[in-house]
Amino acid sequence: MGEVRVGVVGAGGMGSRHARNLVSRVPGARVVAVADADVARARALAAECGAARAYGDGRELVADPEVDAVVVASPDPTHAGYVLACLEAAKPVFCEKPLATRLDEARAVVQREVALGRRLVQVGFQRRYDPEFRALRRALLDGAVGRPVLYRAWHRNVRAAFAPDSSAAVLVNAAIHDLDEVRWLSGQEVDVVHSVVGCRVDSSLAEGVYDLQLIQLGLRDGALALVELNLSAAYGYEVGIEVSGDRGTVTAGLPGGVVTRAEGRCTRGVPPDWLERFDAAYAAEVAAWVDHVRRGQPWPSAWDGYASLAVAEACAESLATGRPVRVALEAAPPLYGKEDR
Known part of the structure; x- marks a missing residue:
């Protein structure tokens, strides 16, 4: 073609x-x-x-x-x-x-x-196309920190980019990025949602719509994951993850760029939104x-979209019931073979 x-x-x-x-x-x-x-x-x-x-x-x-x-x-x-x-x-x-x-x-x-x-x-x-996250993935594949045992991710917006009408919508629209990130970096499916708790930060949202959520996950290899999602962090847009292994840690998404030292302070800028932060990744x-x-080999695949949504739905159930929820996910069809990207 x-x-x-x-x-x-x-x-x-x-x-x-x-x-x-x-x-x-x-x-x-x-x-x-x-x-x-x-x-x-x-x-x-x-x-x-x-x-x-x-x-x-x-x-x-x-x-x-x-x-x-x-x-x-x-x-x-x-x-x-x-x-x-x-x-x-x-x-x-x-x-x-x-x-x-x-x-x-x-x-x-x-x-x-x-x-x-x-x-x-x-x-x-x-x-998955961001240079920093790809470098972290490569470090994990190379065994830089040994066996990963904990994935601690954060996802903070200035304000919600949309008007969520439920806490489940927050999970499906926003947290789905973090759920896919954990799946991709770990190479594992999520086995269980241990807990999801939340609170409302932006008072303009309806009662019971939680724009701040903490998600605890268990992966199939026994590792744990903790995701902090805050759609109303106010100060800027920040996304990152620290992976702890049995021989060290590796982190992506820390503030970078220009450092300003003035008036007794040392500061770094924070992007205002995802469009600026992930400009190169979008291209x-x-x-x-x-x-x-x-x-003919698109990636991330439809299976990645499906599997991440299955985790998001389990998170919504855990948040609603206050109980752990197993992720009911069948084996991926052979069409979606494992890819090392």
Whole structure:
């Protein structure tokens, strides 16, 4: 395959970011169509990207014979439907996280892809393409800290990027990044959610919607994981993880960059949001996707989207019941073999 002609479904923040990266930072890709429920917004992004067509319905874009592959960056509840439409059309698709908002929808995507016998779905877990997190993964694979026994992750936003209507929505939209991160770095599935506790930091949220959650997990190899998710940390955007092994620790995501020393203080800057922090990763993941479109091995896969959502649903149950919850996850189909990335 030569040039990959891409259609983008969703002209909001992430759809626009992916479209602009494809146009300016990914050789061999061309944005040819944009769809959004707000047709004027679709037309504006299409014009900016030099795309010939704008649609008000993403399914019309998927059916367009001039579109080779599709980026889905529409609202979360629409993801699974668009991905399934792409699979029915046998078109490669990059889907922003989450793959779906319900586990049965994500399972349907996996089942349909397995029936096709080809991997066509890549899920937007961009941390897997971040240089710092990749370096940490390599250190773990090289045995730098021995056998990992504890993964301690933190994920802090200035404010929530969306208006969650439930604590479960916080898990599915935001914590899903951290759950995938633990799965990827450890090479293990989560066996049990030991506990999830939370509280409301932002008083504008409804009662019972917890924007601060602490998640304790047990992995299948016996290691533990602790995730701190705070959507209302106020000071900036910060994501990181410390992995403790039986011979040391390795950490990614500590504040870096320019150091300012003045007036008796030494300070480092903190990014204001995820777009700045993961700018390079967002470009790298869509560049990798375009390459995967040509050779047919997208990563992270639909299975990664499904398995992470299974953990998120177990977390929601643990938070609601106050009890540990086993993650009911079947073995991955052979189509999704282990990959060392």
